[in-house]
Amino acid sequence: MSELTLDVQGLSTHFLTRGGVVKAVEDISFSVPRGRVLGLVGESGSGKSVTGFSVIGLVDPPGQIVRGKILFQGRDLTKLDERELRDLRGNRIAMIFQDPMMTLNPVLRIDTQMIETVLAHEKVPREAARQRARDALGMVGIPSPDERLVSYPHQFSGGMRQRVAIAIALLHRPDLIIADEPTTALDVTIQAQILAEVQKLAREVGTALIWITHDLSVIAGLADDIAVMYAGRIVESGSVSEVLDRPMHPYTHGLIGSVPSRNARGTRLRQIPGMTPSMLNLGPGCAFRARCARADAACAADPQQSTPVAGRTLRCFHPQLEVTA
Amino acid sequence: MTTWMLRRLIQAAFVMLVMTVIVFIGVNVIGDPVEILISPEADQAERARAVAALGLDKPLWEQYWRFLSGALQGDLGRSFVFNEPALKLIAQRMPATLELAITAVLLSVIIGIPLGLYAGLKPNSIGGRIIMGGSILGFSLPTFWVGLMLIMVFAVQLGWLPSTGRGPTRELFGVHWSFLTWDGLRHMALPALNLALGNIALVLRLTRAGVRENLPMDYVKFARAKGISPNRVVFVHVLKNILIPIVTVVGLEIGGLIAFAVVTESVFAWPGMGKLIIDSINVLDRPVIVAYLMMIVLLFVVINLIVDLLYTVLDPRVRLETKE
Amino acid sequence: MSATSQEAAPMPPKQETPFRRFISEYSESPVAVVSFIVVVLIVAIALLAPWISPQDPYDLAQLDIMDGRQPPGSRSMETGLFFWLGTDDQGRDMLSGIMYGLRISLGVGVGSAVIACIIGSALGLIAAFAGGKVDTGIMRLVDLQLSFPAILVALMILAFLGKGVMNVMLALVIVEWARFARTARSAALVEARREYMEAAKCLALPQWRLVFRHMLPNCMPPIIVIFTILVARSITLEATLSFLGLGVPITEPSLGLLIANGYQYMLSGKYWISFYPGIALLVTIMAINLVGDQMRDVLNPRLKR
Ligand SMILES: Nc1ncnc2c1ncn2[C@@H]1O[C@H](COP(=O)(O)OP(=O)(O)OP(=O)(O)O)[C@@H](O)[C@H]1O
Ligand code: SF4
Ligand SMILES: [Mg+2]
Numbered sequence: 045m046s047e048l049t050l051d052v053q054g055l056s057t058h059f060l061t062r063g064g065v066v067k068a069v070e071d072i073s074f075s076v077p078r079g080r081v082l083g084l085v086g087e088s089g090s091g092k093s094v095t096g097f098s099v100i101g102l103v104d105p106p107g108q109i110v111r112g113k114i115l116f117q118g119r120d121l122t123k124l125d126e127r128e129l130r131d132l133r134g135n136r137i138a139m140i141f142q143d144p145m146m147t148l149n150p151v152l153r154i155d156t157q158m159i160e161t162v163l164a165h166e167k168v169p170r171e172a173a174r175q176r177a178r179d180a181l182g183m184v185g186i187p188s189p190d191e192r193l194v195s196y197p198h199q200f201s202g203g204m205r206q207r208v209a210i211a212i213a214l215l216h217r218p219d220l221i222i223a224d225e226p227t228t229a230l231d232v233t234i235q236a237q238i239l240a241e242v243q244k245l246a247r248e249v250g251t252a253l254i255w256i257t258h259d260l261s262v263i264a265g266l267a268d269d270i271a272v273m274y275a276g277r278i279v280e281s282g283s284v285s286e287v288l289d290r291p292m293h294p295y296t297h298g299l300i301g302s303v304p305s306r307n308a309r310g311t312r313l314r315q316i317p318g319m320t321p322s323m324l325n326l327g328p329g330c331a332f333r334a335r336c337a338r339a340d341a342a343c344a345a346d347p348q349q350s351t352p353v354a355g356r357t358l359r360c361f362h363p364q365l366e367v368t369a
Numbered sequence: 370m371t372t373w374m375l376r377r378l379i380q381a382a383f384v385m386l387v388m389t390v391i392v393f394i395g396v397n398v399i400g401d402p403v404e405i406l407i408s409p410e411a412d413q414a415e416r417a418r419a420v421a422a423l424g425l426d427k428p429l430w431e432q433y434w435r436f437l438s439g440a441l442q443g444d445l446g447r448s449f450v451f452n453e454p455a456l457k458l459i460a461q462r463m464p465a466t467l468e469l470a471i472t473a474v475l476l477s478v479i480i481g482i483p484l485g486l487y488a489g490l491k492p493n494s495i496g497g498r499i500i501m502g503g504s505i506l507g508f509s510l511p512t513f514w515v516g517l518m519l520i521m522v523f524a525v526q527l528g529w530l531p532s533t534g535r536g537p538t539r540e541l542f543g544v545h546w547s548f549l550t551w552d553g554l555r556h557m558a559l560p561a562l563n564l565a566l567g568n569i570a571l572v573l574r575l576t577r578a579g580v581r582e583n584l585p586m587d588y589v590k591f592a593r594a595k596g597i598s599p600n601r602v603v604f605v606h607v608l609k610n611i612l613i614p615i616v617t618v619v620g621l622e623i624g625g626l627i628a629f630a631v632v633t634e635s636v637f638a639w640p641g642m643g644k645l646i647i648d649s650i651n652v653l654d655r656p657v658i659v660a661y662l663m664m665i666v667l668l669f670v671v672i673n674l675i676v677d678l679l680y681t682v683l684d685p686r687v688r689l690e691t692k693e
Numbered sequence: 694m695s696a697t698s699q700e701a702a703p704m705p706p707k708q709e710t711p712f713r714r715f716i717s718e719y720s721e722s723p724v725a726v727v728s729f730i731v732v733v734l735i736v737a738i739a740l741l742a743p744w745i746s747p748q749d750p751y752d753l754a755q756l757d758i759m760d761g762r763q764p765p766g767s768r769s770m771e772t773g774l775f776f777w778l779g780t781d782d783q784g785r786d787m788l789s790g791i792m793y794g795l796r797i798s799l800g801v802g803v804g805s806a807v808i809a810c811i812i813g814s815a816l817g818l819i820a821a822f823a824g825g826k827v828d829t830g831i832m833r834l835v836d837l838q839l840s841f842p843a844i845l846v847a848l849m850i851l852a853f854l855g856k857g858v859m860n861v862m863l864a865l866v867i868v869e870w871a872r873f874a875r876t877a878r879s880a881a882l883v884e885a886r887r888e889y890m891e892a893a894k895c896l897a898l899p900q901w902r903l904v905f906r907h908m909l910p911n912c913m914p915p916i917i918v919i920f921t922i923l924v925a926r927s928i929t930l931e932a933t934l935s936f937l938g939l940g941v942p943i944t945e946p947s948l949g950l951l952i953a954n955g956y957q958y959m960l961s962g963k964y965w966i967s968f969y970p971g972i973a974l975l976v977t978i979m980a981i982n983l984v985g986d987q988m989r990d991v992l993n994p995r996l997k998r
Binding site for chain 3: 506509662
């Protein structure tokens with residue numbers, strides 16, 4: 045078996061809407077080795093969630109995976125049928141959703157929603173499943189889990205609901221967890237606690253993790269690798285220390301420049317000028333060029349993925365090699 | 370919870386009171402009570418005696434008070450036609466109507482929910498479109514006409530099912546029911562279907578709308594991401610969410626069904642209280658009319674109460690609010 | 694579509710452009726256009742019945758009992774009149790009967806809807822404008838009225854008043870006014886928050902002017918929609934009541950009564966006496982409903998229920 049838990053090659057996911065084609069994810073490749081954490085960053089609408097949903101095979105219609113391979117422990121998920129995918133979902137691959145207020149079913153008790161997840165993949169007695177659910181709630185720091193199990197979602201705060209969702213994801217100690225901005229709704233101490241918990245799991249069980257976020261500081265503290273998305277493409281990737289210390293893509297520079305903690309004290313935060321382009325019927329050429337200070341005529345063509353340094357990828361004609369002031 | 374119950378009970382009692390006033394005014398002020406309460410064959414002297422005996426020479430509020438206290442003791446007058454207490458007549462006919470209405474409710478749920486689920490899960494399929502088109506018919510076709518067509522097709526042309534009457538009944542808890550015999554069930558099939566038609570369309574549309582509304586929700590996607598079976602996603606996760614509005618609406622429609630049974634019972638000669646009321650209106654047997662109206666309002670109020678209660682039991686969110 | 698132009702005649706004439714847009718959006722659905730044409734045809738038949746029907750079904754001199762219960766497509770022994778849709782038990786041509794029946798059905802349905810519309814809309818506007826206790830009082834009444842099924846309310850009224858065309862219409866008005874009141878009130882409340890109302894208030898225009906010149910025309914679209922749908926409902930309800938023998942008298946038979954009269958013969962296979970009036974009723978109701986549905990979709994997509 046390969047060391048790579050997940051190896052995505054040339055994945056494209058498009059939405060065939062009435063207004064035209066939305067290339068939400070276009071020709072992206074990345075991999076996550078066993079026990080490592082990949083941080084997936086990018087601004088709103090860049091295709092991070094769609095990437096996550098593509099991996100677990102839950103892209104909503106009219107979206108569909110049009111090209112590429114998703115190798116999970118060597119099996120191509122795009123070739124599996126729904127039944128085989130279902131056996132993996134929630135079992136070997138778990139996902140934590142972005143909005144904790146919406147992910148739990150409002151009219152089912154927490155225990156129902158947890159136990160069904162256990163029973164979907166393992167033939168164990170109900171009591172044992174319940175015990176597992178209890179333990180998982182305890183693990184994510186929910187006090188008096190026995191009481192909480194018989195509650196309904198509306199009796200929980202947003203942060204508590206997200207912890208329940210995380211607990212559900214941990215039930216089967218999956219090989220891969222896709223966490224879609226899971227800690228945004230949590231306060232800082234809980235966030236730290238959950239991050240630590242997840243890191244521990246990654247180390248001990250060897251779970252591979254995709255952590256989707258806007259927040260570079262979370263990535264800096266948690267992830268091993270980073271992939272920066274822009275308008276459906278991965279524009280730059282590599283190990284966290286490499287990319288954050290020596291970014292090459294102008295967009296990555298911009299992102300780092302807009303994070304407070306990494307700026308020298310007293311200097312102004314710099315926003316990236318302009319707006320994310322509409323992804324509907326996006327033409328050829330580098331999607332960032334309208335906002336890029338280095339853009340020139342060459343950028344009207346699609347920049348191909350290159351490997352400037354071993355272990356890093358880049359999509360840009362004019363990489364910015366100097367460190368941002 | 371108890372204060373809530375108490376408030377609802379007081380509300381219900383108030384509605385009942387208002388209805389007694391309306392019915393009283395209808396009979397005694399709009400209509401001519403002498404004509405209503407005294408047989409037309411009576412001569413002048415008899416009339417005067419009867420007016421005095423009935424207290425029609427008393428002031429209106431006193432008359433109302435007599436009517437109300439009579440109603441409270443279950444005395445709503447005697448039928449001219451049957452010469453029996455009107456309330457007793459209604460009570461005798463009620464099981465047949467209730468049986469029909471409840472069967473219709475069951476039919477509308479048993480047929481409406483699966484069709485609605487199908488149309489909701491496959492909105493663009495041919496089947497889904499046919500179901501939706503059919504539901505428009507179910508809404509707008511006049512009940513009595515559909516009843517006639519059912520008789521024409523299934524009773525006259527095909528000869529599969531009987532067209533009129535209740536068939537043999539069997540006693541249970543001292544009441545006669547059709548659903549306990551096979552032939553009784555056969556007699557009930559067409560009228561119940563006829564009565565259910567509008568409600569089938571209603572339940573179907575509610576279910577479809579609910580499915581369309583709930584499917585794109587994150588909780589459905591999350592449920593799928595947990596790897597549970599698609600059947601469980603639809604029949605437990607989605608259906609439980611949809612069921613709350615459906616139960617509420619269907620519950621509230623039971624009253625409407627009982628009222629609408631008037632039409633179905635007339636078409637199929639089903640001996641329920643709807644048939645009785647039409648016959649009574651035709652011969653101006655007003656005590657029976659009054660008794661029917663009071664009875665049906667009471668049924669309404671009770672049903673609304675039960676539905677409210679059921680709603681709070683089903684929806685955990687409401688349940689919590691009422692507890693606090 | 695020239696036929697469609699009559700459609701929005703009650704709409705305020707000033708809104709020339711929205712009116713054009715309404716027509717083109719309405720015409721997007723072929724079913725709706727066909728339904729509209731059918732409605733126009735039905736109205737024409739009802740209006741012109743005395744001139745276009747093969748016989749006057751209520752002139753006893755024209756009837757011959759010998760022609761009773763002839764199947765569709767037969768010919769009268771006496772007069773040689775061709776019975777397209779057969780005859781009833783008294784030798785009356787069903788086609789003529791249906792044409793005259795349409796007159797009564799439509800007359801009662803439209804008439805009651807118009808009266809209910811005027812009374813209900815007025816009360817709804819008053820509620821919206823007066824607010825406070827008046828509003829609460831009117832809306833309580835509306836809620837109470839709507840919580841009881843139409844058939845029950847109608848039965849109750851006819852039980853108190855007895856049969857007759859006028860009483861049926863009165864019952865229909867009482868059943869329907871509440872929907873108009875509710876619609877008018879909510880439309881008025883939406884309009885009241887619009888800019889032009891603010892502007893009109895700033896100009897200190899008198900209240901009545903505000904309501905009738907500015908508010909009412911802008912509240913019309915939802916009221917027209919509800920009106921169309923309620924005409925179909927009144928026709929259904931009237932037919933139902935007449936079928937039950939509680940509606941129009943035998944001398945003025947509507948479609949419902951025609952169906953009731955043929956009912957007893959249906960079991961012996963003489964289906965046409967009930968069947969064709971039923972079809973006429975059905976087509977009428979469906980066509981009006983489809984027109985109403987499309988108007989609702991075009992005029993106010995949010996009104997969909
Ligand atoms: N159902 C859909 N139909 C059409 N387009 C869609 C659909 N879902 C997503 N998209 C498109 O895919 C693109 C990527 O969406 P995605 O949700 O992956 O963004 P994201 O990076 O997760 O953003 P955020 O940080 O706001 O969550 C968006 O531009 C959106 O327009
Ligand atoms: S390819 Fe050109 S436009 Fe795109 S980021 Fe690089 S320099 Fe900017
Ligand atoms: Mg997202």
